[in-house]
Amino acid sequence: MNVRNPWPVLPVVVGLASGLLTGCGTETGGSAAGDSSVVVGMSDDVLATDPAAGYDPGSWLLFNNVFQSLLSFPKGATEPQPEAAERCVFTDTATKVYTCTLKSGLKFSNGDPLTSKDVKFSFDRMLAINDPDGPAVMFPTLEKVETPDEKTVVFRLGTPDATFPSKIASGAGSIVDHRQYDAQGLREDGEAVGSGPYKLESFGEDRAVFSINQHYRGTAEAQNDGVTLRFFHGDQTALKKALMDGEVDVAYRGLSATDIADIEKADDGTGNGVEVVEGSSAEVQHLVFNMDDPVAGKRGVRRAIAHLLDRDALIEDVYQGTATPLYSIVPAGIAGHNTAFFDTYGARPSRSRAAAALRAEGITGKVKLTLWSTPSRYGPATDQEMEAIAQQLNASGLFDADVESVAFDQYEKDVAAGRYGVYVKGWVPDYPDPDNFTAPFFGKGNVLGNNYGNSTITGSLIPRTAAETDRSATDEEFGRLQDIVAEEIPVLPVWQAKQYAVVQDGVYGLESCLDASTVFRFWELSKP
Numbered sequence: 001m002n003v004r005n006p007w008p009v010l011p012v013v014v015g016l017a018s019g020l021l022t023g024c025g026t027e028t029g030g031s032a033a034g035d036s037s038v039v040v041g042m043s044d045d046v047l048a049t050d051p052a053a054g055y056d057p058g059s060w061l062l063f064n065n066v067f068q069s070l071l072s073f074p075k076g077a078t079e080p081q082p083e084a085a086e087r088c089v090f091t092d093t094a095t096k097v098y099t100c101t102l103k104s105g106l107k108f109s110n111g112d113p114l115t116s117k118d119v120k121f122s123f124d125r126m127l128a129i130n131d132p133d134g135p136a137v138m139f140p141t142l143e144k145v146e147t148p149d150e151k152t153v154v155f156r157l158g159t160p161d162a163t164f165p166s167k168i169a170s171g172a173g174s175i176v177d178h179r180q181y182d183a184q185g186l187r188e189d190g191e192a193v194g195s196g197p198y199k200l201e202s203f204g205e206d207r208a209v210f211s212i213n214q215h216y217r218g219t220a221e222a223q224n225d226g227v228t229l230r231f232f233h234g235d236q237t238a239l240k241k242a243l244m245d246g247e248v249d250v251a252y253r254g255l256s257a258t259d260i261a262d263i264e265k266a267d268d269g270t271g272n273g274v275e276v277v278e279g280s281s282a283e284v285q286h287l288v289f290n291m292d293d294p295v296a297g298k299r300g301v302r303r304a305i306a307h308l309l310d311r312d313a314l315i316e317d318v319y320q321g322t323a324t325p326l327y328s329i330v331p332a333g334i335a336g337h338n339t340a341f342f343d344t345y346g347a348r349p350s351r352s353r354a355a356a357a358l359r360a361e362g363i364t365g366k367v368k369l370t371l372w373s374t375p376s377r378y379g380p381a382t383d384q385e386m387e388a389i390a391q392q393l394n395a396s397g398l399f400d401a402d403v404e405s406v407a408f409d410q411y412e413k414d415v416a417a418g419r420y421g422v423y424v425k426g427w428v429p430d431y432p433d434p435d436n437f438t439a440p441f442f443g444k445g446n447v448l449g450n451n452y453g454n455s456t457i458t459g460s461l462i463p464r465t466a467a468e469t470d471r472s473a474t475d476e477e478f479g480r481l482q483d484i485v486a487e488e489i490p491v492l493p494v495w496q497a498k499q500y501a502v503v504q505d506g507v508y509g510l511e512s513c514l515d516a517s518t519v520f521r522f523w524e525l526s527k528p
Helices: 057-066 116-129 164-168 236-244 257-266 299-308 311-317 340-345 351-360 382-395 408-416 455-467 471-488
Strands: 038-042 085-090 097-102 142-149 152-157 198-203 207-212 226-231 250-252 274-279 284-289 323-325 367-373 399-405 422-427 491-497 499-504
Touching: 038 236, 057 198, 057 207, 057 226, 097 116, 116 142, 116 152, 152 164, 198 226, 236 250, 236 257, 257 274, 257 499, 299 340, 299 351, 299 367, 299 382, 299 399, 299 491, 311 323, 311 382, 311 491, 340 471, 367 382, 382 399, 382 422, 455 471
Parallel strands: 038 226, 038 250, 367 399, 367 422
Antiparallel strands: 085 097, 097 152, 142 152, 198 207, 207 226, 250 499, 274 499, 284 422, 284 491, 323 491
16 A cells, blocks of 8 residues: 555454443453463454554554564553553654663564664664555654664654654554564565564464464563464354354454344353453444545535434444444544534434535435445445445435445555545554544545545644644644534544454453454453
């Protein structure tokens, strides 16, 4: 991705809100001892084992467990804390110089020492390779990495960026061994050498095996002897069967709402051996409007759609309560969130207001409209959801809407070429800060491909919020940004996901793996 695209929002492990049970989420697992390895199944694929190439949820799951970053997100937290670093701080008043001091005695899983040279190598390498499917696009402001000594790393930024600590705390900040990686090319042998809590023992088409990294020195305390990650390649039926047959301990990312409902119904009171754990999530989905389209480019049309969208019906009928209505571009649980779309358009559909918006645009007949979808990239029910939205619009008598679903590769090409007027996009955040829900969508180089620009947002609000180290002090400006978006409607927020995992009885720690940081922490899982 030369221009940053949203992470693939692949099928979330979704279920009924009532499925939040106690056994998995409340007991504390003991220290890892004996044969306490855990098997995790998911329908996502891990697209890369090299941190310079991976920019998808599956790959970052691997990175977060095999590699260290200078900082990391503790469970339930949205502020990064030291991990491989002893201390990190902005050493200037302009938030353009960020200095980290490494902990002593850091080693990679192969025993090689980790020094500032490895940190500089990792960032320089990522930026030099600039893989189209990698995370280099997250660091447009990073100009230079300096290493005054073996324990000190200095990042020099071209423009102020108070979100830089959160960026390096993500999978994009993974530190690799400079002796084991090519400075100019990607590693393609399926192996990985990191300094995180786990060591990648093997990686194949259907599974990856992780053991405890005996050289790890950091904040994580492993509660198991290792983890096997099984890949089901989008086959939800096979994942559900493996769970119910006891072949996997945890089903993460991939079970549909129907699957979860079936599992719930199978519990007749005697217990069916599995439980559902619910966690928070900042994953979102939007309808996107091409501002240059002859139909969707008319604000009256966009306002009419906003007045007719029934989010509650979508959540109930399509997602069976496994998501929540989203009324702004910054989701609930993220600092600065407001309800701009609720305040502007209300929660209940209004045909009269929709009709008035069209009349104000000079439109008196039905609006012919196609909603463009892609079948699985943004969740297994995306096509069904788009059909439901089309039905809502048509039921008003104001629209003649249909749905076209296109394979993702072609879908992305068509979006980039401006062929769609209305289309769907999903987003899993790189880090839990309002900047990550605004700058990529409305800043320079808008990744949505919808030809939207607003000089107040790009010239004032985004630069000022990016420079503010006190993130709570940005709430007012992020609120103004959200209000502008609700007024001009380049996108229409639809839903915010919940996170679910289904686990075997006696598997603990899942509540520490499902939060807004999107870090799935292998080390928190325990099994007697």
